[in-house]
Amino acid sequence: MENEEMPVMGRPETLRGQVETFLREAIMNGRFAPGERLVERELCELLQVSRPPLREALRRLEAEKLLVIVPHKGPVVASLDxxxxxxxxxxxxxxxxxxxxxxxxxxxxxxxxxxxxxxxxxxxxxxxxxxxxxxxxxxxxxxxxxxxxxxxxxxxxxxxxxxxxxxxxxxxxxxxxxxxxxxxxxxxxxxxxxxxxxxxxxxxxxxxxxxxxxxxxxxxxxxx
Structure with missing residues (x-):
């Protein structure tokens, strides 16, 4: 996963929303391709956040059907057939x-x-x-x-x-x-x-x- 400059994260109550917005837009613009596995450790390093707000954002995107959580694999970008x-x-x-x-x-x-x-x-x-x-x-x-x-x-x-x-x-x-x-x-x-x-x-x-x-x-x- 390539490094990409991220905006400075704001207050704790807005952190999850910022992570969610970044991930959603990354999926929309093709940075994360359909079927691509998202590695939590790499995302935490990229976004400079801890796992709790990242996981909250991932659950939200799963609810929107932009991600699927695959057992023993983790979050994967959804593919529309x-x-x-x-x-x-x-x-x-x-x-x-x-x-x-x-x-x-x-x-x-x-x-x-x-x-x-x-x-x-x-x-x-x-x-x-x-x-x-x-x-x-x-x-x-x-x-x-x-x-x-x-x-x-x-x-x-x-x-x-x-x-x-x-x-x-x-x-x-x-x-x-x-x-x-x-x-x-x-x-x-x-x-x-x-x-x-x-x-x-x-x-x-x-x-x-x-x-x-x-x-x-x-x-x-x-x-x-």
Missing amino acids: IREAKELYALRALLEGFAVHEFARLADAAQIKALERTVKELHAQAKIPNRRALLVAKTKIYDVLLGGSGNRLINEVLQGLLSRINLLRATSFSRPERLAESLAEIDEMVARIKARDAEGAREAAQLHIKNAENAALGMLESND
């Missing part, structure tokens, strides 16, 4: 499609402006681009959409899937041309929302997810 990816995209399309439909129907002018700002930020990040920043920017878009959908349960369910969804987003962004396609699809969805075309917005959102699925599955199949 093609069947699991298809199931997750199917659930995303169903729930996000409905959320976008409801946002187009219910959102007020301030919420639509907030959505436009987050999409503008995504376009700005795409010019760099940086995978972590792109994922953060796209998460902000969905925070606005879900927050304005009027359905707290869908928001709760999708937030619970966020880490695995971001893992698949990172996979789909691995295809170079996918980013430009994704931006165009999101722009179309926003245009439908602004026009208060709820059904058209749903269709645009579901098409965006379907195209992301095709890109991610292509990358997963090529890695088999």
